[in-house]
Amino acid sequence: MMDGIALRRALIEKEYGFLNEQQRQAVFQIEGPLLVLAGAGSGKTSVLTNRIAYMLRYGDAYHAKADPCFSGEQIRHLEACLETGLDQQARAWLAESPVSPHELLAITFTNKAAREMRERLERLAGEEASGVWVSTFHSACCRILRRDIEKIGYSRSFTIYDDEDQLGVIKECLKTLNLSDKDFAPREIRARISGAKTLVQSPEELMQVAGDFRTRKIAELYAAYEERLRKMNALDFDDLLLKTLQLFADHPPVLEHYARRFRYILVDEYQDTNRMQYLFVHLLARRSQNLCVVGDDDQSIYGWRGADISNILDFEKDYKGCQTIKLEQNYRSTNGILSAANAVIGNNLSRKKKELWSAKGEGEKAKYTRLSDEMEEAGYICGEILTLRGQGLPFGEMAVLYRTNAQSRVLEERLVFSGIPYSVYGGLRFYERKEIKDVVCYLRLCANPADDVALRRVINEPRRGIGEATVESLAAYARQSGETMLGAAMDAEQVEGLAARAKAALSGFGQLMGQLLAHKELLGPAEFTAKLLELTGIRAQYDKDEDESRARFENIGELLGAVAEYEKMAETPTIEGFLEEAALVADVDGLREGTGSVTLMTMHSAKGLEFGAVFVTGMEEGLFPGTRAIFDEEKLEEERRLCYVAITRAKERLFFTNATRRMLYGAPQHNRPSRFLDELPETLVEREDRSAPWPSELRRSRARGEERENKERRELPRAGETPALRKPSQVNMAAGADFGVGDAVRHRRYGQGMVVKLQGDVAHVAFPGLGIKEFDLRFAPMEKA
DNA sequence: ATCTTACCGATTTTT
């Protein structure tokens, strides 16, 4: 007969019998650090949610050393349960000091992941689940900061700036520092500042490590940027984490409070954490050591935005006594697809070895097809899509993946032409639309009168005759009087050097804001927003009989709907609360699932999704892997991981395509097939070359017997006409040197190459590792080497 | 102040 401990274990194992051995191990291991290396499609979310549900219900019952001391009657009942399954009674007896919901913190990267986890958890654990903090890094930090940010010198009503707002601030800073946005592209500055913040580097620290003039200037910009943000009581997305770290560092009792509270912490997608996120988790978990991280180093594809893969690779070093569990059984794909994925990723050196397998059969072979150009590629894909549809696969189960968004256009054209329903993922999100952002900025200005960025945006929206010059005078006045711009606008009469008309316009705006602020006190968020639309004239502005106006106002209607929805849901609804939701939960109109259309998206955004059939397009050197990755081993490995992610999205069917010749950014490219294709074993892929010896548009026009127009298209050399007989003036006018086939050349961007073909003004130049590119010699920044 | 035309530059993206 079993003892109490063994019986308890047996029962709990039975209760979680739907999980595999490794998954169960991960669920039951709740004390101490735990690293779960979850391969693609290995049931990671299931482990995460079941682990939480297990903790809430059973505590540490599986590993508990204390004898449960069951009575004879209990034992009889429980043993019966071993056969029949557990009932409520049995479950209650098994529990061993269950974890309380408020001791749990589960962190994800995206709102979508948080929502999914919360939903699944509620299904598993019911009511109790609502007490668990399931949130993104950013919203967890936001919550912490709303409580205590005053301790580090911000007001609790701080505003969150998105990247567009950031650019505005950076442009302002460039002016103050007298720097040109030509030399310091605002987007680059933003990336550099974000990079520094991600490394938890202050402006001073950046200045200290700055080796060159440029970086020193960037450090100055960073300092100015920080100062501006602080004045405006605003935080950017990085600040949500950074300021939380600062709060923890400067006020240990605050950290103490959360570290004590969150005895159990789970982090999803750990391979994507950056330094700030690592530290945040580390600080909270240092005391309890009950930290469970789940991730897959092979799916780390966000290194370029600060994700530090060594966080997951070094977890075992950081957390002594850590348990590591690998989930290698895949529940998504056929073995053929998994072997392809394993083969590709096996070429990476810095990784934890994993080998995916599945209980599904071998499945259909993957198919690689080489086409002539991107139009042919798109056409081929449409053909295959229709075939698959004919075989009964719904459109909604198919995805076309590409490396860059620019590739989607041609695909879309062909899909429309073929009458295939599709939806493109990516592009402008709801809260980034102009009309929405305008309204949101009015709301923001009402919530935080110091939000000068919002003011600049709305002060002349709709048009009320306040131009750039007026705004700059206002800003100057505000700067020297130490007021906010709104404050300055409210006593516009004081502002010097302004025409009477400008002053009048400014005070008009000031009065408008005064009215709005008064109404804000009296009305609920939804009513207030409606009022705002009237008073500002936004409603009137869009009240025109044009399609665009109507569409934009419809969006505003949706925004009103979102405010009303928020008002219904929130305990104490406020404009501030709504704005926080809008800033952090930007996916009101995310990808509509189950719409029965083919999905077009980048390989990056496909992470976490799955489809019956997947097309991985543009498999070309220079595109995938991209030019920048080819000479950089680390970047190349990240591209390879991206390839792995793309492949593992497929459940049943997998297609690779590429084109001999591709128009990219208006310039024709000739790329060799991607090296990732070479890494796929011959036995796993069926290869077909459908590329034509001539460019397809040429073939088409020939077939139609058309005359080729000379303007854009180049003439092919005709028989009897050699390049040497061409008028010299047409050859290399600007280049100043005569090029011939076989010449070594140096291109400003691509470096050393060799001319392989000359057609009039067009030279075909081969670059090692990059393939052949075509240049118009009259303009190409290229010289003889 | 606002509208129109010439340029430049260009992975990947969430919060």
Added chain:
DNA sequence: TCGGTAAGAT
């Protein structure tokens, strides 16, 4: 090729 932005016209 496309879109966003900067200088020029009205």
